[in-house]
Amino acid sequence: MIQQERIRDLNGKATARGSYVLYWMQAAQRAGDNHALEYAVGAANDLDLPVLVVFVLTGDYPEANLRHCAFMAEGLVETASDLKKRGIPMMIRYGDPHGEVAATAGKAALVVTDRGYLRHQRLWRERLAAAAPCRVVEVETDAVVPVAEAYGREAYSAAALRPRLERLLPRYLLPLKETTLRKKFTPPLTDGEAGTSARELLAPLRLDSSVGPVTSLKGGAREALRLLEGFIEHGLARYGRERNNPAAPCTSRLSPYLHFGQISPLRVALAVTGAGGVPEEARGAFLEELIVRRELSLNFVYYQDLYDRYEALPSWARETLEAHRHDPRPYLYRFEELEGARTHDPYWNAAQRELVETGVMHPYMRMYWGKQILAWSPSPEEAFYRALALNNRYALDGRDPNSYAGVAWCFGKHDRPWPRRPVFGTVRQMNAAGLRRKFPMEGYLHRFGTGGLPVVHSTGKSK
Ligand SMILES: Cc1cc2nc3c(=O)[nH]c(=O)nc-3n(C[C@H](O)[C@H](O)[C@H](O)COP(=O)(O)OP(=O)(O)OC[C@H]3O[C@@H](n4cnc5c(N)ncnc54)[C@H](O)[C@@H]3O)c2cc1C
Known part of the structure; x- marks a missing residue:
């Protein structure tokens, strides 16, 4: 079922007398569990037309590097093959997304796209809506509850959003039925159809290759489903009690797949909701992260224009950090020392190693x-931009609404004041003694070792 609130007409133009319905796939890079794709198929059936999917690869995607793009391309190759089985060709174009899609829309009756929440994603859709010769419809599929339905303004914290989401879940936490496409694309598309290897897809792009692909995770919907099944079987029951233990990880590791839209949050939520033999508190703890916390991040970037700026922090947090700006810092590191995991703290170094080497961090x-x-940074502002830059450069799930909300949380966003500490003021502090007290940290050190990293240094500036 595609709820009406997921659908938005972006330009008020009429459906044209075109020869296909065009789905511009951007955020939801999957052939199943995709409301935007199913909407396109339904509209095509009504118009007795085939569906063409276009995906635009751009070398200028904000902060993208080879690591991110290789993971994405692995998924795209699989998506193209899955779409083909449904009789839908996927065309790859290179360049600026809205311009390339507008060019492909010349013979389209209707353009359908998915929803992206970040600034550049919204801008691309606005520009496409203005340039396209026909109606452009956006269908929201990467949130369980559509972001504007969930809350009408920026939510102060999870406590504000949670009751709304809980009330709305019965309407939105429903499976999506796949519709069979009646009319296939003829003659078959030959020019520009997605190739068969990730390497081939990326070959025309000039990418920052200083951060290479990882071998720890493979991109694509099949791998995402495999991880989901493994998590439900082996991790979910422990999740409520043990998800925070870095020495014995039990979390889903789905965030890179969610980031690239290779798996739908609805599919994950339904699978966990229906998992048998699992304590209710474990299911609840997971859905709190997947739905409440993740959709709080969507709310943040959707309503807060400054989501990637220090100024987006709540005033109490900025005031307390200002009051402690000149507190002595027992350790001060240069950006390169952080990036190279060369601090005095073995736990922090291990975490940075995990990030750089595997593309994820517990x-x-x-x-x-x-x-x-x-x-350990000279000012709170510099710390904020350093954290964002390192996160977005090395994390497979970086550059996500969760990246901005996650980093901002470390500086007080969506949190409350805590007892006062040097440097942090009343922003919640965490320290190594706390880690040691709670978890057998040797297990984590054992996995990610110690010592510096041979990394190519980035600038440390996200802006
Ligand atoms: C400094 C910092 C930076 C972060 N950067 C990112 C990032 O770049 N991309 C990213 O996806 N998440 C980020 N997070 C949030 C969280 O750490 C990750 O979502 C989590 O590590 C993903 O691992 P998992 O898939 O095994 O999570 P699981 O525990 O299995 O959770 C399932 C899903 O729920 C969502 N989720 C879990 N925890 C959170 C959370 N705290 N906030 C919002 N959603 C959550 C994610 O989509 C996750 O995949 C960041 C958090 C912090 C504190």
Whole structure:
């Protein structure tokens, strides 16, 4: 079922007398569990037309590097093949997304696209809507509850959003039925159809290759589903009690797949909701992260224009950090020292190694990691931009609404004041003694070792 609130007409233009319905796939890079794709198929059936999918690869995607793009391309190759089985060709174009899609829309009756929440994604859709010769419709599929339905303004914290989401879930937490496309694309598309390897797809792009692909995770919907099944079988039951333990990870590792839209949050939520033999508190704890926390991040970037700026922090947090600006810092590191995991703190170094080497970091270590960057930087502003830059450069799930909300959380966003500490003021502090007290940290050190990293240094500036 595609709820009406997921659908937005972007330009008020009429459906044209075209020869296909064009789906511009951008955020939801999957052939299944995709409301935008199903909407396009339904509209095509009504118009007795085929569907063409276009995906635009751009070398200028904000902060993208080879690591991100290789993971994405692995998924795209699989998506193209899955679409083909449904009788839908996928065309790849290179250049600026809205311009390329507008060029492909010349013979379209209707353009459908998915929803992206970040600034550049919204701008691309606005520009496409103005340039396209026909109606452009956006269908929201990467949130369980559509962002504007969930809350009408920026939510102060999870406590504000949670009751709204809980009330709305019965309407939106429903499976999406796949519709069979009646009319296939003829003659078959030959020019520009997606190739068969990730390497081939990326070949025309000039990418920052200083951060290379990882071998720890493979991109694509099949791998995402495999991880989901494994998580439900082996991790979910422990999730409520043990998700924070870095020494014995039990989390889903789905965030890179969610980031690239290779798996739908609705599919994950339904699978976890229906998992048998799992304690209710484990299911609830997971859905709190997947729905409440993740959709709080969507709310943040959707309503807060300054989501990637220090100024987006709440005033109490900026005031307390200002009051402690000149507190002595027992350790001060240059950006390169942080990037190269060369601090005095073996736990932090291990977390940075995990990030650089595997493209992910244990969720609990991520909080600790961000907090220590605040403790060891010359100013809170510099700390904020350093954390964002390192996160977005190395994390497979970086450059996501969660990246901005996660980093901002380390500086007080969506949190409340805590007892006063040097440097942090009343922003919540985390320290190594706390880690040692709660978890057998040798297990984590054992996995990610110690010592510096041979990394190519980036600038440390996200802006
Ligand atoms: C400094 C910092 C930076 C972060 N950067 C990112 C980022 O770049 N991309 C990213 O996706 N998440 C980020 N997070 C949030 C969180 O750490 C990750 O979502 C989590 O590590 C993903 O691992 P997982 O998929 O195994 O999570 P699981 O525990 O299995 O959770 C399932 C899903 O729920 C969502 N989720 C879990 N925790 C959070 C959270 N705290 N906030 C919002 N959504 C959550 C994610 O989509 C995740 O995949 C950041 C957090 C911090 C503190």
